[in-house]
Amino acid sequence: MCDVHKRTAVFTILLEDGPLFATYTVPVTREALTAFAERQLGAEDRLAMEATTNTWAVAGVLRPFVQEIVIGNPLRVRAIAEAKIKTDKVDSRVLAELLRCDYLPMVWQPDKETQRLRRLTHRRAALVSDRTRLKNRLHSILHHTLVPLPDGHLFSKKGIAWLRQVPLAQEEALARDSDWRLLELTELEIAELDELLVREAWQDEKVRLVMSIPGIDYTVAQTCLAAMGDVSRFANAKKLAAYLGLNPSTRQSGGHCYHGKITKQGNAHARWLLVQAAQHLGQYRGPLGQTMRKIIRRKNRSVAVVACARKLAVLLWHVLSSGEPFRYAPPKSLQAKFSRLRAGHGSAPQRGSGQGHTAVSAIWTRPDASPAFAFPSAGGKWSARDRSAGQGGKSHAGTEQAGGFLPRTASTFSHRG
Numbered sequence: 001m002c003d004v005h006k007r008t009a010v011f012t013i014l015l016e017d018g019p020l021f022a023t024y025t026v027p028v029t030r031e032a033l034t035a036f037a038e039r040q041l042g043a044e045d046r047l048a049m050e051a052t053t054n055t056w057a058v059a060g061v062l063r064p065f066v067q068e069i070v071i072g073n074p075l076r077v078r079a080i081a082e083a084k085i086k087t088d089k090v091d092s093r094v095l096a097e098l099l100r101c102d103y104l105p106m107v108w109q110p111d112k113e114t115q116r117l118r119r120l121t122h123r124r125a126a127l128v129s130d131r132t133r134l135k136n137r138l139h140s141i142l143h144h145t146l147v148p149l150p151d152g153h154l155f156s157k158k159g160i161a162w163l164r165q166v167p168l169a170q171e172e173a174l175a176r177d178s179d180w181r182l183l184e185l186t187e188l189e190i191a192e193l194d195e196l197l198v199r200e201a202w203q204d205e206k207v208r209l210v211m212s213i214p215g216i217d218y219t220v221a222q223t224c225l226a227a228m229g230d231v232s233r234f235a236n237a238k239k240l241a242a243y244l245g246l247n248p249s250t251r252q253s254g255g256h257c258y259h260g261k262i263t264k265q266g267n268a269h270a271r272w273l274l275v276q277a278a279q280h281l282g283q284y285r286g287p288l289g290q291t292m293r294k295i296i297r298r299k300n301r302s303v304a305v306v307a308c309a310r311k312l313a314v315l316l317w318h319v320l321s322s323g324e325p326f327r328y329a330p331p332k333s334l335q336a337k338f339s340r341l342r343a344g345h346g347s348a349p350q351r352g353s354g355q356g357h358t359a360v361s362a363i364w365t366r367p368d369a370s371p372a373f374a375f376p377s378a379g380g381k382w383s384a385r386d387r388s389a390g391q392g393g394k395s396h397a398g399t400e401q402a403g404g405f406l407p408r409t410a411s412t413f414s415h416r417g
Helices: 030-040 055-065 074-080 088-100 112-144 157-165 170-203 205-210 218-228 237-243 268-277 287-298 301-322 331-345
Strands: 002-004 008-014 020-027 046-050 068-072 248-253 256-262
Touching: 002 046, 002 055, 002 088, 008 030, 008 088, 020 030, 020 088, 030 055, 046 055, 046 088, 055 068, 068 074, 068 088, 074 088, 112 170, 112 218, 112 268, 157 170, 170 205, 170 218, 170 331, 205 218, 205 301, 218 268, 218 301, 237 301, 268 301, 287 301
Parallel strands: 046 068
Antiparallel strands: 002 008, 008 020, 248 256
């Protein structure tokens, strides 16, 4: 079994009936790992590892040499095998014993394409964080030198022209010029990465399907899809909400049960993006907006935003599992999303894809249904018919329920669900 760190990995080899065979410390390089695997690992062996930063890279090197690699959940492993004495050899032995007894809590192993999309979306998130930090530093320079900000947005064209010529002391001027150069470089890196992500989003039917949900653009859609992987591995929408850490925590003992704040487990970036996507849902007329306004009246805006972020996670599961979009998607908002996506991709707009298509119903084209609206294909072509043509038909049965595509028995938008 393998306890992986940045520079070394500790391998503990157990015999089939439990006795310790050997322990090795190996440098974490491709050459050293390959040489160790060729000497010590066999095709019948099973290897256990804890999920960490470089786990997937190490697993990719060792996978051809063993029968199976099992990645353990470090939080659950710690809860099962907490010890007073903690060393790399002890941790490696614990993993080996848990795997031998088939008691190692496993995590899902994403495929190569999902790992690639995760790296791209995480890279973009890091660059956006750098951009925000640089903008805050520029604000800070003006703040501590008591320079009043101009009217409007500081980083608009007018604000940038003012920022470049505002008189400052030598030290502050050097800091401003340095931060501004870094900001320009960061913007270029973000633009280059966005160009790649937009091309992939335009070709990905799942991204365009998820974009039918209010508040979710291609950036949020790609990040959530990268975090989720294959949606079929979640038995229901509650499982996905729990995976993203948006379900309420529970403390129960005897006859007392307390539901508290969300657990905040799982992918923090995807969870944060869903919370940001839910910020303006109150302006929509559909069930999402109604839910948010109702919770705001009962509690407060912060609780309402997080609750609606969970609703978005629930809708993610439903639209991906059913292959149908959110039927209450505002047509104008939906068309604006695809127009931005098409513009970023560089596809020329099709004739007739302008304002004439705003009064359409967002229903996915299926062979067994009567569609009122079809998302644009990768070539950018829109297909639509008048909203009134689809109203009153059987395809709209149950649309007053959760998201418009679920049967009448569903209760996705109940506050308890």
